[in-house]
Amino acid sequence: MNRKLAAMLKEEKRRNLLGNLHYIDLYAEYVKKAPNREWSHRQSVFINSIYRTIPKKVKIV
Secondary structure (H helix, E strand, O other): OOHHHHHHHHHHHHHHHHHHHHHHHHHHHHHHHHHHHHHHHHHEEEHHHHHHHHHOOOOOO
């Protein structure tokens, strides 16, 4: 049973990696083709949304 579970987890990890690499390729293509103004605005929105989720008590260094 443990070997089967380990094999399933290993396959899931491989699929996740391939999916992540595919996403990176797609995003790199978007960055290359999109105008800088559009790309930088979307990055700004994304990064600011992350900062808003950080509790106020946490110090950002």
